[in-house]
Structures are given as C-alpha cells and as structure tokens.
Amino acid sequence: MYTVKTITQAIEQMAPLAWQESYDNSGLQVGDPHMDVKGVLLCLDITEAIIEEAIAKNCNLVIAHHPLLFSGLKSITGSTYVERIVMKALQHNIALYAAHTNLDNWKQGVNAKIAEKLGLQQTQILAPISQALNLLYCYAPAAMVPKIEAHLFEAGAGQVGNYFNCSFQVEGLGAFQGNEDSSPLIGAAGGPREQVAETRIEVLVPNHALIKVLAALRTAHEYEEIAYGIVPLKNKNQDLGAGMIGNLAEAMPAEAFLKHLKAALPTSCIKYTELLDRPIQRVAVCGGSGSFLLKDAIQAKADVFITSDFKYHQFFDADKQVVIADIGHYESEQFTVEIFYSILNEKFPNFAILYSERNTNPVNYFI
Ligand SMILES: [Zn+2]
Incomplete structure (x- = not known):
C-alpha cells in the first residue's frame, strides 16, 4: 500500500510545486496525505462526475491537472459545484490532488506531450524562466x-x-x-x-x-x-518555463498541417488566423491559455502557434507573422493524463492507476 503523500511526491520529484505560478494552487487540495491509496484516477478537471467515477472504480485518490480550489472557501454548504465536490470527496474519503503550472513549466511536462503528439523535433522551452x-x-x-x-x-x-x-x-x-x-x-x-x-x-x-x-x-x-x-x-533556465517550440521533420502546406493537427490532438474545431504564404515547419505550442506567449512565438520565428483561449481582438495580433491555431483548452491538454500515468506507472508498477473515461470539457460544439 502507498500513501497519498508517497504517490504525489513521485510527481513532485519531477515537477516540484515550487515551479508553479504565483496565482496557482497546485498540490494536495482535499484529503489526508497519510491515507493509504487503493487506486488512483487520472483526469484533467475534477467534477462531480469524476468523484462518482472514483467511487465506482474504488479509487480514493484523484489526480488532476487543473486545481479544483484556487482560493479559499468561506463555507462548505454545497451551494456551488466546487463546495459540492469538496463535500462529496470528504464524505467518501477521496483525496484530491492537482499538478498544474508546475507541470506546464516542466520541460517534459504538458507542452512536451503536445510536441510529442505533433511529432516535433529539436524542441526547446519557448519562454524560459529567469531568476x-x-x-x-x-x-x-x-x-x-x-x-x-x-x-x-x-x-x-x-x-x-x-x-x-x-x-x-x-x-x-x-x-x-x-x-x-x-x-x-x-x-x-x-x-x-x-x-x-x-x-x-x-x-x-x-x-x-x-x-x-x-x-x-x-x-x-x-x-x-x-x-x-x-x-x-539572472541566467535563463533553459529547462524550465512556458510553452515549447520545435520543428516538423518536413515542412507541410498549411492546410495539410491543420489536418495533421486535428488528427494528432483531436478537436471538433480549430479557430485559426489567415494562412501565410509559407509552409509550416516551425511550431510553437502552449497547452491551455497561451495567448501571453504570442510575442515569444513570433520572435522564435514560429510558422504556427497552437494554443487556446484567444480572444477576438487578440487574433489580430498574429499580424501575418504567424498563424494562430486555437484548438480549445481541453483539447490542447487532453493527453496531459499520460504524463501522470508514465511517472506513476514507472514508480509503482502493478498499482491501480486508471484513466478517467469521462470527458470533463465544459465546452460543447454544435457543428
Ligand atoms: Zn489548462
């Protein structure tokens, strides 16, 4: 039997909590760190359906990418979905853990996974952290x-x-x-x-x-x-930071690349800016909301920048220098659970580590 602490420490050995951004709240959110774990359920977001799935699958530790709690709760009465999830988790002795921006900033984390799915080579951190x-x-x-x-x-x-x-x-x-x-x-x-x-x-x-x-x-x-x-x-730490940039083995015409993108990171819809007069070879990526990295993507001479959560006016900033491809937040991070799985499966083989079968994307597309 392993405790919640033993299992979550394996993740923090790879992506220490100290790497998370100041607004974040990664780490153990609900539950006793010394509790023995019967099984682990991996997901992107923690919802009520996820807690039900954990109960059904006999998992008493849920590991998610997105924290359920970003700030303090003043009461836990079940008046919001967050409060209901906390209550349900406590009632069923289920621990909730999140590894968010610490996993984003890790060189082998969220963006490396996206780069791997797209087949990018010579990858580097797009915006390395300094200091x-x-x-x-x-x-x-x-x-x-x-x-x-x-x-x-x-x-x-x-x-x-x-x-x-x-x-x-x-x-x-x-x-x-x-x-x-x-x-x-x-x-x-x-x-x-x-x-x-x-x-x-x-x-x-x-x-x-x-x-x-x-x-x-x-x-x-x-x-x-x-x-x-x-x-x-003041040196930049090349191993730590936001986004990633890499190259395709061979340049692709822009429309062919969009097809490749849609297949590699399945999404029902890609929102993109005007295609340029050049093929796509250099690709910048950022899982989740990455619009803050557009300047870095342009500076790194990316042909396309794949991320999500661009606002209408921000699309204009592509300014014919790069193609912005917004594939949706959930879609950009859908394979993040594989990172958790490979870390935990290597350390704790033969232990029950299960992928959630629920799609927690709160956004639907009518096509
Ligand atoms: Zn995210």
Whole structure:
C-alpha cells in the first residue's frame, strides 16, 4: 500500500510545486496525505462526475491537472459545484490532488506531450524562466571535496540541461583564526592564524533545491563554520518555463498541417488566423491559455502557434507573422493524463492507476 503523500511526491520529484505560478494552487487540495491509496484516477478537471467515477472504480485518490480550489472557501454548504465536490470527496474519503503550472513549466511536462503528439523535433522551452538559478560556492580542503560534491549533487545541485554532476573547482589559500570558544578542524582554539590549502567548489542550484542543497552541504562539510555564498543568477533556465517550440521533420502546406493537427490532438474545431504564404515547419505550442506567449512565438520565428483561449481582438495580433491555431483548452491538454500515468506507472508498477473515461470539457460544439 502507498500513501497519498508517497504517490504525489513521485510527481513532485519531477515537477516540484515550487515551479508553479504565483496565482496557482497546485498540490494536495482535499484529503489526508497519510491515507493509504487503493487506486488512483487520472483526469484533467475534477467534477462531480469524476468523484462518482472514483467511487465506482474504488479509487480514493484523484489526480488532476487543473486545481479544483484556487482560493479559499468561506463555507462548505454545497451551494456551488466546487463546495459540492469538496463535500462529496470528504464524505467518501477521496483525496484530491492537482499538478498544474508546475507541470506546464516542466520541460517534459504538458507542452512536451503536445510536441510529442505533433511529432516535433529539436524542441526547446519557448519562454524560459529567469531568476530561478543560483550559484553556490564553498571552500574545503581537497580531501573533503569529493564527499561534499557527492552530497550536493544528490540534493539536486550541478544540473545543466543534459549534463549532471557539473561543478567548477579552483585551488587557493584559506586563512582563519578561531577564538577561545571555537573548535577548528585544523589548528587550535585561540590558536595562531592558520593558512590552509583549500578548493573553491562552484555548483548551480535551482531555487527549489536550495534548502535541501544547503542541508547537504552542512552534512558533508566537516568545518565548524562553513564558508559559502549563494549568488542569485539572472541566467535563463533553459529547462524550465512556458510553452515549447520545435520543428516538423518536413515542412507541410498549411492546410495539410491543420489536418495533421486535428488528427494528432483531436478537436471538433480549430479557430485559426489567415494562412501565410509559407509552409509550416516551425511550431510553437502552449497547452491551455497561451495567448501571453504570442510575442515569444513570433520572435522564435514560429510558422504556427497552437494554443487556446484567444480572444477576438487578440487574433489580430498574429499580424501575418504567424498563424494562430486555437484548438480549445481541453483539447490542447487532453493527453496531459499520460504524463501522470508514465511517472506513476514507472514508480509503482502493478498499482491501480486508471484513466478517467469521462470527458470533463465544459465546452460543447454544435457543428
Ligand atoms: Zn489548462
């Protein structure tokens, strides 16, 4: 048996909650984190029908992409659908969990899944997040360095794109003099000023791993006082951010591409702007409401930008520089559940992880 916490931690190891946007509310929304899980139901949105499905399928953990709760409830009386869902979940001991913008911002998350369905290659984050990285430096005698580095890497330091265990070292001379209360590893309390050959170690640490990495440094380093520094970087983190851009293996005429899009991400309707005089090869995508990334898509020389929730006036902003293809919010994220499934199935094989069979799209099309 696994607990709610064990299962949801597997998702957060891949897409930490610290990656979510400020307006978001990803994480456990309803339920006891220590409850044993009988089965997991995966869905995009949590509705009353989803709770009924969970009951019928003996699943007491629902994992969704969209949070049910974005802000606090003042009462839970069943007067809104949100309150009714919370009541029903509590009555049936069903835990509700959401991984939303943290899954959007993850390089292997929502947009990677869309890119995979469309067959995009050479994919990159469309709008990488900046100010999410730090440079950590510390000093230690050479003999202590391998142990310190191993602990730092284990805690999440030293990752750059496809490279891991990355660090930089430089040799130097450290000097110190302890007072009567000190207990120095080298020299004596109140003793003379010591000069010791030391190595400066530098590693990159993402914001979300900083606390864990500093704890690892304290564990591994043997000095009473550890000399270290943390420098916030303005560098963009290429592995983290909104949207994705990539290329089709071969350019396609625009109408053929729209057919391909409709088949790859099934939707009853694509709203699109004027087709351009060039074929489609470079494709930008953003699952959900992505209109804020239009400028990035144009700047990245995308031929088409696939997303949803464009407003009438925003369509004009395509301005013959890119084709906007609005495929619908639900449709753009319909395969997000596959991300949950692959994370959980790898960690917990032979455990009941079920896809919801309900379509939770609140929008219908009359065609
Ligand atoms: Zn969404």
